[in-house]
Each structure stands twice: as C-alpha cells, then as structure tokens.
Amino acid sequence: MSYRSHVSDHSHEASTFKxxxxxxxxxxxxxxxxxxxxxxxxxxVDYAHFSDLSExxxxxxxxxxxxxGLIYDRNGVxxxxxxxxxxxxxxxxxxxDMEQTLKGLAEIVTISEAELERFxxxxxxxRSFQRISLRTRLSEDEVARLAVNRHRFPGVDINxxxxxxxxxxxxxxxxxxxxxxxxxxDLTVIDEGNYRGTTHIGKTGLEKYYESELHGQVxxxxxxxxxxxxxxxxxxxxxxxxxxxxxxxxxxxLQRQAEKALxxxxxxxxxxxxxxxxxxxxxxxxxxxPNLFVHGISHKNYDALRHDIDxxxxxxxxxxxxxxxxxxxxxxxxxxxxxxxxxxxxxxxCKGHYLLPGDxxxxxxxxxxxxxxxxxxxxxxxxxxxxxxxxxxxxxxxxDHMHDFMAKFGFxxxxxxxxxxxxxxxxxxTEWKKRTHxxxxxxxxxxxxxxxxxxxLTTPVQLAVATAALAxxxxxxxxxxxxxxxxxxxxxxxxxxxxxxxxxxxQESHWDVMFNAMKKxxxxxxxxxxxxxxxMKFKMAGKTGTAQVFGIAQDEEYDEETVAKKLRxxxxxxxxxxxxxxxxxxxxxxxxxxxxxxxxxxxxxxxKRYMEKYAE
Amino acid sequence: xxxxxxxxxDSAYQSKLSRxxxxxxxxxVLLAGLLVLMACGLGILYSASDGxxxxxxxxxxxxxxxxxxxxxxxxxxxxxxxxWAPWFFALGIILLVLVLVAGDVGKGxxxxxxxxxxxxxxxxxxxxxxxxxxxxxxxxxxxxxxxxSLFISLVLVVxxxxxxxxxxxxxxxxxxxxxxxxxxxxxxIRWRILFGAIFxxxxxxxxxxxxxxxxQKQRVLTLFDPGRDPLGxxxxxxxxxxxxxxxxxxxxxxxNGTQSQLDFLPERTTDFIYAVFAEEFGIxxxxxxxxxxxxxxxxxxxxxxxAQDSFGRLLAGxxxxxxxxxxxxxxxxxxxxxxxxxxxxxxxSYGGTSMVTLMAAFGMLMxxxxxxxxxxx
Numbered sequence: 001m002s003y004r005s006h007v008s009d010h011s012h013e014a015s016t017f018k019x020x021x022x023x024x025x026x027x028x029x030x031x032x033x034x035x036x037x038x039x040x041x042x043x044x045v046d047y048a049h050f051s052d053l054s055e056x057x058x059x060x061x062x063x064x065x066x067x068x069g070l071i072y073d074r075n076g077v078x079x080x081x082x083x084x085x086x087x088x089x090x091x092x093x094x095x096x097d098m099e100q101t102l103k104g105l106a107e108i109v110t111i112s113e114a115e116l117e118r119f120x121x122x123x124x125x126x127r128s129f130q131r132i133s134l135r136t137r138l139s140e141d142e143v144a145r146l147a148v149n150r151h152r153f154p155g156v157d158i159n160x161x162x163x164x165x166x167x168x169x170x171x172x173x174x175x176x177x178x179x180x181x182x183x184x185x186d187l188t189v190i191d192e193g194n195y196r197g198t199t200h201i202g203k204t205g206l207e208k209y210y211e212s213e214l215h216g217q218v219x220x221x222x223x224x225x226x227x228x229x230x231x232x233x234x235x236x237x238x239x240x241x242x243x244x245x246x247x248x249x250x251x252x253x254l255q256r257q258a259e260k261a262l263x264x265x266x267x268x269x270x271x272x273x274x275x276x277x278x279x280x281x282x283x284x285x286x287x288x289x290p291n292l293f294v295h296g297i298s299h300k301n302y303d304a305l306r307h308d309i310d311x312x313x314x315x316x317x318x319x320x321x322x323x324x325x326x327x328x329x330x331x332x333x334x335x336x337x338x339x340x341x342x343x344x345x346x347x348x349x350c351k352g353h354y355l356l357p358g359d360x361x362x363x364x365x366x367x368x369x370x371x372x373x374x375x376x377x378x379x380x381x382x383x384x385x386x387x388x389x390x391x392x393x394x395x396x397x398x399x400d401h402m403h404d405f406m407a408k409f410g411f412x413x414x415x416x417x418x419x420x421x422x423x424x425x426x427x428x429x430t431e432w433k434k435r436t437h438x439x440x441x442x443x444x445x446x447x448x449x450x451x452x453x454x455x456x457l458t459t460p461v462q463l464a465v466a467t468a469a470l471a472x473x474x475x476x477x478x479x480x481x482x483x484x485x486x487x488x489x490x491x492x493x494x495x496x497x498x499x500x501x502x503x504x505x506x507q508e509s510h511w512d513v514m515f516n517a518m519k520k521x522x523x524x525x526x527x528x529x530x531x532x533x534x535x536m537k538f539k540m541a542g543k544t545g546t547a548q549v550f551g552i553a554q555d556e557e558y559d560e561e562t563v564a565k566k567l568r569x570x571x572x573x574x575x576x577x578x579x580x581x582x583x584x585x586x587x588x589x590x591x592x593x594x595x596x597x598x599x600x601x602x603x604x605x606x607x608k609r610y611m612e613k614y615a616e
Numbered sequence: 617x618x619x620x621x622x623x624x625x626d627s628a629y630q631s632k633l634s635r636x637x638x639x640x641x642x643x644x645v646l647l648a649g650l651l652v653l654m655a656c657g658l659g660i661l662y663s664a665s666d667g668x669x670x671x672x673x674x675x676x677x678x679x680x681x682x683x684x685x686x687x688x689x690x691x692x693x694x695x696x697x698x699x700w701a702p703w704f705f706a707l708g709i710i711l712l713v714l715v716l717v718a719g720d721v722g723k724g725x726x727x728x729x730x731x732x733x734x735x736x737x738x739x740x741x742x743x744x745x746x747x748x749x750x751x752x753x754x755x756x757x758x759x760x761x762x763x764x765s766l767f768i769s770l771v772l773v774v775x776x777x778x779x780x781x782x783x784x785x786x787x788x789x790x791x792x793x794x795x796x797x798x799x800x801x802x803x804x805i806r807w808r809i810l811f812g813a814i815f816x817x818x819x820x821x822x823x824x825x826x827x828x829x830x831x832q833k834q835r836v837l838t839l840f841d842p843g844r845d846p847l848g849x850x851x852x853x854x855x856x857x858x859x860x861x862x863x864x865x866x867x868x869x870x871x872n873g874t875q876s877q878l879d880f881l882p883e884r885t886t887d888f889i890y891a892v893f894a895e896e897f898g899i900x901x902x903x904x905x906x907x908x909x910x911x912x913x914x915x916x917x918x919x920x921x922x923a924q925d926s927f928g929r930l931l932a933g934x935x936x937x938x939x940x941x942x943x944x945x946x947x948x949x950x951x952x953x954x955x956x957x958x959x960x961x962x963x964x965s966y967g968g969t970s971m972v973t974l975m976a977a978f979g980m981l982m983x984x985x986x987x988x989x990x991x992x993x
Contacts, residue, residue, distance in 0.1 A: 010926070013759040016804045017929050021921045024801070024933070025914055028940050032906050035944065036899075038951050042861040043899045050861025054875055063847045188784075191834045193845035220847055 060223055060231075063197035066216030067162060069243030071176055071206065073252040074280075074483060079172050080207065082162040086143050088135040092123060094155030101153055102134075108149055109142045111135055131157065137295060164200060164294050168252060170287035171259055174315045175250060175419075175481060177205020178290035194218050203293065205315075206246065206481060209418050213485055216243035244494075245486040249278035251613070254606055258283045261602040266310045267570075267590035268317040270464035270479075271606050274576065274585045276498045277468070277477030279417070281586075281606060284320075284460075286312040318422040321457040322589055326385045326596070327545035327574045328406075328452030330514055331466060332393060333378050335405035337510055341396035344513055347377040350388040356443060357395065365391050365447050368546075382517035383524045385544065387451050394450025399441055402449065403429035408503045409466040409476065416478040416499075417461055425462050428455040453548065463574055464587035471541075471576035471585040473511045474503035515541055519579050522600065529573070532600035538611065540604055541582075542575030544596030568592035573599035577607045584610045641690040641986040643919065649912040650963070650978060654679055656905060657964035663871050664885045664892040665966070671885065675966060682975035689979025694987045697980065698927050701752035704745045705772075711738035712779040739780045739788045740973045743938065744980070746776050746792050750799040751930035760804040769800050787945075787958040794941045798934040802920070839955035849956040855881050856891040857952050867898030885966040887958055890950045906943075909962075913940045919985040928984040935977045942974075 042050065071080035088109065095101050102119075105111065115135060122132045138146070138158070146158055164179045166172060179200040182190075186201050195201070196218055202208035219240030224232045258269040258281045271281035288305055292298075297305075305313055314320065336342040352372035353364040367373065367387040373380065381389035394402060407413070412427025426432070428449060430441040448454035458466075461479060469476040478499045485494040505511065518541035520526075522533035528544045547570040571593030576585040586603035593599060637644050658672060658679075665671035715738055750769050757765045773796030781789035801810070825833070834844075842850040859875035868874065873895035875881050884892050894902055916936025923929040942962040948954035960970050 010759075013804060013926060014929070016760070017802055017926075017933070018921050020802050020804070021917045021933060024798075024937055025917050028913055028937075029910065031940075031944055032910055035947050035951070036902065036906065038948075038953050039860065039894065039902050040899055042857060042951060043863055043894065043902075044865060046861050047864045050858050051864065053858045054862035060880070061847060061851055189829075193834075193838060193848055196847040218847065 062221050062223055064219035064221055064237070064240045065197035065199075066218060066240035067242045068164065068179070068200075069214040069216065069245045069488070071214075071246045071248065073248050073250045073255075074278075075251065076247075077168075077252045079166065079168055079176050079248065079250075079252070081165050081167065083165040084160040085136070085163040086138040087133050087159045087161060088138060088146065089131040089133050089157045089159050090119075091131050091155045091157065096154065098123075101156065104149075104153060105134070105156065108145050109135055109138065131159070133159075137163070166290045169289050169291065171252070171256055171283075172250075173205075173287040173290045174284040174317065175205055175248075175282045176290065177207040177209075178203055178293045179207050180293050181296060200294070205419060206248070209420055210246055210482065210485075213246065214243040217241035242488055245488055246482055247484045247486065248481050249273075249276075249280060249483045250282060250481060251280050251610075253613075254281050254609055255283060257609060258602060258606055259285060259287075261605065262588075262590060265590040265593050266316070267588070267593065268320060268460035269586070269588050269602060269606075270317055270460050271584050271586045271603075271610070272464050272468045272477070272479055274468040274472035274477070274582050275475060277479050277500070278483065279479050279481045280584065280610065282317055282481060284314075284316040286310050288312040315419075316589070316591075317460045318417065318419055319459070320589070321423055321425050321459055322570055322572070323454075323456055323547040324452040324458045324463060325545035325547040325570070325572055326452060327463060327543050327572045327587075328456065328458075329382060329385065329390055329545075330470060330518055330543050330574075331406055331409050331411075332390060332402065332450060332452075333382055333517070334505070334510060334514055335402055336393040336397060337378065337513065338505055338507075339397055339401055339405065341401075342378065342393055344510070345377055347375050347380075348389060348392055350374060350376050350386050352388070354388045354391040354447070356447060359443070363444070365444075378513065379517040379520060380526075382514070382543065383520040383527050385521075385528050390450040391447045394446050395443075399446045399449060400429050400431075402446075403427055403432075409469050410462055411458060411466060415459075415461050415465045418481050422461065423459050425459050426455050426457040452545065460587050460589045463572070463589070464585060467574040467576055467587055468585035469503060470511075470514065471582035473508075474505065475500045476503055515579055518543055518575075522575070522604075529597045529600040531597065532604055536604060536608075538578040538608070539580070540575050540577035540607060541579045542573060542600055542603060544600065545572035545574070546570070546595050547572060549592065568594050571596045571599050573597075573603055575600065575603040575607070577604075578611070583607070583615055638986055640687070641982055642687075643915075643982045643985040646912065646915050646919070646978065646982060646985070649908060649915060650975075653908050653912065653963050656908065659870070660889060660893045660896075660964060661885060661966055663873065663896060664889050667871070671966060678967075678971055682971045685972050686975035686979040686982070689976045690982040690986070692979075692983055694924070694928050694984050697748060697931070697983070698752060698755075701745070701748040704741075705749035708738055708742050708745045709776060709779070712742065712776060715739075716779065716782060737969050739776075739783065739785055739792070740969050742776045742780065742792050743788065743795055743973050744935070744977055746773060747795040747799045747931055747934040747938070750796050751803075751927050751934065754799060754803040755926035755930060760806055761800070763809070766800065766805060766809065769796070769803075772796065773800075785958070790945070790957060791938060791941060791959065795934050795938040798937040799930045801937075802930050802933040839957070842952075842956060852882050852888065852956060853952045856888050856950050859891040860894040860951055863895040863898045863901075865898045865900060867894070867896045867901055870896050872896060887946065887960055887965060888950055889965050890947050890961050893964075894951075906947075909940075909943050913937075913943075916981055919981050923984050924987060928987065932981050932984045935981060939974065939977070 067082055070078060070082070073079055088105070090101070092098065102116070111134065119132060119134050143158060150156070166176060166178065180203040181199060182195065182201045190201070194215070194217060198215070198218065202211040202214065207214065217240060219238045221237040222235040224235055254271065258271070262269060262283065262285050266285055268285070269281055269283040270279065272279055292301055337344050350367060350373040352370050353366045355362065355364065368385070372388070373384055373386045376386045376389045378389070380386065406427055412425055414422045414424055433439060433441050433455070445454055449456055465476065465479055480496060480498070482496065487494070519539055521544065522529045522536070522540045522542050524530060527533065529542055533540065549567055549569055569592070571590045573588045573596045574586070576582040584607045586606055588599040588602050590599055634644060658675060661675055662672055750772050753772065754761055754765060754769060761769070773793055777789045777793045777796075780792060828836070838844045838849060842853045844850065855875065859873065859881050862868070862875065863873070873892055875891070875895055881888055881891055893905065913936055916939065917933060920929050920932035920936060923932050939962060942959060945954055945957065945959045946961045949956050949959065960967060962974055963971060
C-alpha cells in the first residue's frame with residue numbers, strides 16, 4: 001500500500017469514526033429516552049396503581065420447602081426418613097440481657113466457640129425480630145434441660161425441623177446414599193426456583209438418582225407484615241407438594257444377612273430375581289454411616305474414612321472392577337458349544353499345563369491343579385474348573401468370537417442399574433486393544449482371557465446380571481433397585497416394567513448342559529464348592545472363581561501384616577437356585593477372600609432365606 | 617485545530633488550574649462529571665443502607681482507591697497501553713483458564729483467583745483488556761476492516777466471553793462482549809456486514825435452543841419471564857417496579873422511600889439501588905441522574921473522536937459505550953424491561969471490584985485525552 005493511500009485511509013478512518021461516534025451518541029440518547037419512557041410509564045401513568053400497592057405493601061412472600069419423600073424396602077421397612085431435630089434459636093428483641101442469656105445457656109447446653117461467633121455475627125446483620133440459630137441438633141437431654149429452664153430465658157426458643165435420617169446406617173449406605181447441603185456444583189444443575197428454601201439435596205446413591213422424585217414442589221405463602229416487618233397473618237398459601245415415596249426391591253433382612261456373612265472381608269454381594277431384574281440384595285463392604293454426611297461431616301471423620309485402607313466410601317458393587325477369574329467359565333463354555341469350537345461331549349486330555357500351538361518359546365500355561373485333570377469334557381471342566389480345557393477352548397474360538405458372545409451377557413457394558421456412575425468393566429477384543437493400547441493382540445493373551453484373567457474386568461453388578469441371564473435361560477434384564485414410586489398426594493403408584501433383551505441359543509438344550517455342569521460344582525463328587533452342597537435341601541447351580549491380586553502400589557506404606565492380607569487372592573462365587581426354577585441369582589466378590597468356594601455358603605443361605613420368605 | 621465544540625467544553629482551558637490538571641493528565645470535564653455522579657451515589661447509598669455509616673465509610677474508601685487507580689492509569693502514556701495490549705490479553709486469558717481450573721467459589725460462581733495477598737477477579741480485567749486487544753489488532757489493519765480481520769476480532773471477543781460465561785457470570789460476559797463489539801463498530805465494520813451478522817445471530821437462536829439441557833432452558837425462560845420464579849427474580853422485579861412506580865413525579869423524598877426502608881426491596885444497596893433512588897426522587901430525579909450519565913458518556917465519545925490515533929479512538933469509544941451499556945442494562949433490569957443479569961449501577965452500587973475497573977477505564981480515557989493535547993501543543 002502506498003503512502004498516499006495510507007494517509008487517505010487514515011483520514012477516511014477518522015471521519016468514519018467521527019460519524020459513528022455521533023451515531024453512537026444519538027443511539028445512546030434515544031435508548032436513554034426509551035428508559036425514561038418506561039420509567040414515566042411506571043411513575044406517571046401507573047403511578048396511582050403502584051402508589052396504592054406500596055401503601056398496602058405489607059405483604060411478603062415466603063417460601064415453603066416441601067418434605068422429602070421416604071424410602072422403604074420391599075416390605076415397608078424404612079430406609080430413609082425425616083426426623084424432627086431440635087434447634088436452639090434466639091429472638092434478640094425479646095431478650096433483656098444478651099450477655100447474661102448466652103452465659104446462662106452455655107451452662108445448660110454445650111455451645112462451641114465457632115457457634116457463638118457465628119451467632120454474634122448474625123446478631124449484627126439480622127433484624128431484631130428475626131430468629132437466629134445458636135445451636136443445631138440438640139440432644140434429647142439438652143432439649144429436656146432447656147425445657148425445664150425455659151422460664152429463665154425470655155426470647156429463647158426451641159424449634160423443630162425435619163432432618164434426613166437413615167435408620168439402617170451402614171447397611172444401606174451404598175444403595176440409598178445420602179443427602180447433604182446444596183453446594184455451588186449442585187446449583188448448576190437444578191431448577192433454582194424449585195429449590196428455594198430447600199437446604200439439602202441427594203448427593204449419592206438412590207437419593208441422588210431419584211432426586212427429582214424425592215424432592216417435591218416448593219410452595220409459597222403471602223404473609224402480612226407490619227411496619228417493622230413482623231408477620232401478622234398468613235393471607236394466602238400455595239402448599240408445597242411433598243416428594244414421592246420410593247419402595248425398593250431390596251429386602252433389608254437379606255441385605256443384613258449378606259453383610260454379616262462377608263464378615264471382615266471387603267467386597268460386594270448382589271442378588272437379583274432373574275425374571276424381573278429386582279435387586280434384592282446390594283451390599284458393598286465396608287460401609288459407612290451416612291448420617292454423618294447429612295449435617296456436614298467433620299474433617300476428622302472424613303479423613304478417617306478417606307484414609308481407611310479398606311476404602312469404605314468406595315461403592316464396590318458398581319465402581320469396583322475385578323477379574324472374574326473362573327466365574328467367567330460357564331459363559332465361555334456356552335460360547336464354545338454354541339460357536340461349535342467344542343462338541344458338548346468332546347473331551348481333551350489335561351496334563352496340568354497347556355502349550356500354545358505354534359509357539360516356539362514353549363511357555364507353559366499352567367492349570368491350577370499341577371498333576372492335571374485327565375480326560376475332561378465341558379461338564380467336568382466346569383465342575384472342577386479345569387483351566388487347560390478353557391485354554392484350548394479360547395484358542396479354538398479366538399478372542400473376537402469370545403468377545404461377541406460374552407457381550408450378549410452384558411460384559412464390558414453398563415448394566416443400566418438405577419445408580420449413577422456405574423463402571424463398564426473391560427471385555428477385551430483385538431479392536432479394543434488397538435483402540436486403548438495401540439498394540440496388536442497376542443495369541444497368548446487369548447488363553448489368559450479364557451480363564452477370566454488378563455485384561456478382563458467386571459463389576460459385581462455385571463457379574464450378577466450375567467448370572468441372572470444364565471438362570472433365566474437368556475433373559476438379560478436391566479437390574480432395578482426401585483420397585484415403585486408412591487405419590488403421597490393422590491395415592492397413585494408408578495411402576496416400571498422390567499426391561500429385558502433375549503439371548504437366543506442355537507440349541508435350547510445347551511442351557512441344560514450348563515445348568516447340569518454348574519449343579520455339579522455344588523453337588524458333584526469333585527465339585528469345587530461341594531463342601532457347601534452336601535447338606536442342602538434344594539439344588540443350587542454355581543461356579544467358584546479366584547482372581548489373582550497383582551499387588552499394591554509401590555509408594556503406599558502399610559505394615560507387613562496388612563500387605564500380606566492385601567496380597568491374598570480375591571474369592572468369587574456366582575450361583576442361582578433352585579436349579580429347576582431359579583428364583584434368585586447371586587454374585588459374591590470378596591477381596592482377599594482367597595478362594596471362591598468360601599463364598600458359596602453366602603449365596604446358598606441367601607437363596608434359602610429368600611425361598612422361605614417368598615416361595616410357597 | 618481546535619473546533620468550536622472544543623471551545624465550549626474547554627472554556628477555561630488556559631487557566632492555571634487547567635494547565636495543572638493537564639500536567640497531571642486529568643480531564644477536568646470528565647472529572648467533574650464523575651465527582652457529581654459519585655456524590656449523588658453516596659447520597660443514594662446512605663438511604664439504601666438504612667443510614668449505615670459503616671457502609672458509607674467502606675464505600676468512600678473504595679471510591680478513594682478507585683480514584684487512585686484512575687489517577688495512576690491516567691499517567692500511563694497511550695503508546696504504552698498499545699504496547700502492553702497483547703501481553704495483558706494473553707495474561708488475562710491464562711488467568712481466566714486458571715480461575716476455571718483452580719478458582720475460588722464465591723456468591724454462586726467461580727470468579728476469584730486467590731493470590732494469597734489479594735483475591736483477584738480476572739474477568740473484571742477483561743472488560744478493559746478485551747477492547748484494548750481488539751483495538752490493538754484492528755488499528756494496524758487497512759480500513760475498512762476485511763472479513764478476515766473481522767473474523768479474528770470475533771475470535772478475540774468470543775474467547776474471553778465464553779470463559780467468563782462458563783464461570784458462570786452472565787453480566788460480565790455481556791459487558792466484555794459489548795466492549796469488543798464496539799471496537800469493531802467504531803473500527804468501521806461495514807453496515808451490511810453488521811446487520812447481516814445480527815440477523816444471522818437471531819437465526820441461530822432456535823438452533824442453539826435445541827442443544828440446551830432442560831434446566832438451562834428453564835433458566836433462560838426465567839431470565840425473560842421472572843414470573844416463572846416467583847420466589848427469586850420474580851419477587852425482585854415485582855418489588856422494584858412497585859418501588860419505582862410509587863415514586864411518582866417528585867418522589868417520596870430522601871430517606872422516605874417506604875419500599876426500600878421497610879426491607880421489601882432485595883439487593884437494594886447493590887444491583888437494585890436504582891429502585892431506591894427512583895422511589896425517593898421520582899421521575900424528576902431520574903431525568904437528572906440519567907443526564908449526568910449522558911454527560912459522562914458524551915464526554916467520553918468526544919475524547920474518542922479527538923484522540924490522536926486510531927488505537928486511542930477505538931479504545932476510548934468502546935470504553936465509553938461500555939459504560940453506557942452498564943447503565944442501560946442495570947436500569948432496564950430494575951425497571952423490568954430487561955432480564956435480571958447481575959450488572960451494578962455504575963459508580964453508585966455498593967461494591968468495589970467493578971468500581972476499580974470503571975475508574976481504570978476512565979483513567980485510560982484521561983490518558984488518551986491529555987495525550988492529544990500535549991501533542992497538539
């Protein structure tokens with residue numbers, strides 16, 4: 001660009017700017033006139049109306065928060081309720097001598113330094129007729145003592161409010177979850193208008209998942225106030241609509257039984273009705289006391305929970321991902337006969353280890369039984385959990401065929417249970433490995449996958465759903481914790497129909513083959529869980545599993561004994577019964593439980609108790 | 617070189633005081649306007665705060681700090697602002713990202729960066745830095761700006777706006793966007809492109825709507841129809857229109873507004889302070905107050921029109937118009953014709969952060985204004 005045009009460019013620009021500045025000024029003035037017109041409309045045209053309103057503006061709008069819906073187990077046992085809690089409040093204008101009153105109160109109830117400070121802060125900013133809270137959540141003793149001494153303290157009041165309470169404590173902590181004070185993060189995802197006056201919101205578990213059902217609709221009332229702002233009377237009122245009550249499929253008795261049966265072990269127990277998807281037991285151990293979180297947990301308590309080596313805040317049932325180990329074999333066995341990698345009666349010889357055909361390194365893939373199982377067909381391979389049979393099966397089927405069949409049972413994808421954040425587990429395939437690791441699949445990895453180890457990971461809920469699908473001969477259901485939603489206003493009940501996809505086999509009889517093999521696990525002469533089966537009145541089908549633990553992160557420091565315990569294998573068991581017409585499918589995962597056979601009694605006793613309670 | 621209009625504004629130009637002020641880089645006319653406005657503001661605040669001396673003391677301290685900032689910024693020569701613009705912009709963007717990643721939460725949004733010594737709100741800084749940056753970019757480009765320059769300007773506006781809207785702080789995001797827009801407007805964007813862009817934006821709204829979450833839709837609807845949230849912004853608007861309307865022509869008199877004194881009006885010292893004023897001083901007061909604002913805005917545009925170079929013009933013009941948008945959005949919101957977004961009444965509302973930014977902007981205007989005169993001599 002030449003110098004001249006640059007100059008003319010500049011002068012052109014300056015003149016354009018001046019013109020636009022004038023345009024802008026004119027627009028400003030016009031818009032200000034517009035504002036003035038609006039103001040004139042309010043202040044001149046509608047003056048009489050507003051003046052009248054202001055004369056009688058003794059009316060104030062107050063919000064009425066709704067009561068939160070309750071949560072029950074399938075038999076009506078309360079799992080989450082609203083309990084009145086008592087708060088000590090002071091109305092400053094009615095107090096003669098504040099210092100004296102505070103001193104006197106401190107002798108009757110404990111008042112911390114922080115509470116006192118907060119109170120004094122409030123005293124400065126609030127109006128003298130407004131209640132200021134001094135102590136929250138008084139104990140029954142404190143309430144009684146205050147009641148006796150009440151006459152000594154004019155202007156001091158005990159006020160009852162509803163607080164969430166979980167009577168089952170630890171037992172339902174991971175299912176029901178808990179509510180906590182609404183924080184900034186919650187505010188970004190709720191309709192603020194409906195939460196005016198509400199202080200708590202579901203933070204985890206069902207409390208969070210069904211927040212919209214449980215919360216209800218905020219109400220409001222117009223109250224008349226005098227010139228000092230004191231409430232004289234209520235003029236009109238839109239009552240709040242309480243939240244809906246939830247009835248769960250959970251049976252709290254069975255839940256407790258399963259929790260107790262796990263003993264000191266960390267782990268998860270899930271029991272599902274195979275045909276409906278109703279989740280009867282949902283245990284993740286260890287738990288924690290959800291009531292600690294309702295009023296804001298103290299730092300000390302929270303740190304203790306967070307640093308606990310057993311991670312009590314971790315919901316193992318949906319977040320925990322474990323190698324399924326041998327519990328994977330029944331599904332894989334079905335894959336083998338369905339995809340004709342193996343005939344139903346075809347057998348191989350197990351000599352205690354397996355060599356990958358065409359592998360020059362001569363690496364031995366070992367069976368858990370060093371001396372081998374001898375001649376093994378599918379039934380025997382399941383009953384005795386023969387690894388060599390499944391190495392051969394995996395080798396013949398190939399990882400991608402295995403993947404496709406296993407995916408039908410829900411491995412590698414979310415089950416859709418009504419809780420948030422469920423993990424997917426891992427069901428490996430050549431495509432998966434390329435995508436996540438950027439490497440090709442090695443044949444040896446196929447063998448490892450064949451015994452449910454290696455990349456393979458499942459959550460306890462996934463395992464339970466797959467077991468239920470087996471028990472119902474191919475009905476893969478979506479597990480549901482919620483049974484019904486009760487509208488407390490009009491008495492209507494909402495029910496969700498079970499949702500399922502069918503797994504079709506080429507031959508229906510293949511189910512019978514697997515049922516029979518799994519029955520032998522518990523009731524056969526050589527079954528891996530035969531110790532559980534000998535005294536049983538009904539027949540249970542099952543499969544034990546043991547998953548290797550790969551060790552603890554190097555930088556974590558625990559004492560030797562703890563480490564030794566943490567290095568023990570995980571014990572798994574899946575089972576359903578009675579075999580003739582299964583009513584309950586159970587998955588047990590016990591961290592460092594050493595062997596799955598130890599977990600079989602847990603499943604047996606749950607099914608037994610369930611049959612006693614619900615089956616005629 | 618001096619026009620007749622300049623004579624009008626600078627009738628006492630040759631006086632000693634005026635020369636003294638010029639050495640200090642102070643524009644006397646603008647200063648006078650600001651002082652009058654602040655005096656009025658303190659009076660209104662006294663009434664709105666129920667005659668609280670503590671509130672007035674705090675506000676006076678803030679005003680003093682803001683004045684010091686203005687004075688300091690006025691000493692920075694215009695070419696320094698020009699040289700710093702891209703660095704400040706880069707710093708501002710980094711800080712905004714930091715706020716989103718590691719910011720402190722306060723009053724419902726993540727806006728603060730805790731620097732241990734002071735807590736700092738980077739989004740405020742962007743109100744000044746965004747127009748500086750775009751002026752820096754556009755003033756070197758051929759005139760009128762080409763489509764590519766306009767596109768880059770658009771990116772420069774949208775980037776900080778999005779980061780601030782994500783905090784979420786709609787009011788500030790709006791002001792940053794307008795500040796950027798006015799630079800482009802003064803920079804000579806062709807009218808047909810301007811109107812075309814406005815039309816396109818209107819056309820995009822329904823598309824955007826499709827992609828929003830339910831709760832987000834709820835919020836937008838509440839923004840435009842406060843009645844949907846009777847306990848929140850709906851209540852604010854009802855009470856503020858009653859306060860304004862009942863003020864009538866002459867108002868109820870200072871300290872006599874019943875709505876505000878009786879605590880019916882929420883946020884009456886901050887975002888809704890205009891309603892207190894209108895109740896007590898009526899439409900007559902409104903005319904006077906809006907005139908003071910108009911005087912300041914027009915003086916700002918005048919300084920812009922007479923700035924020495926393109927950068928100064930664009931920056932001064934944009935800052936003046938942003939001040940106007942502040943005023944318009946606040947009064948529009950309080951009187952119930954605009955959505956309730958958190959924008960204070962400039963230099964009157966109680967609170968410190970926006971005051972400092974505004975006065976820094978006026979410091980820039982003064983620097984640009986006196987810079988011209990020194991050269992003219």
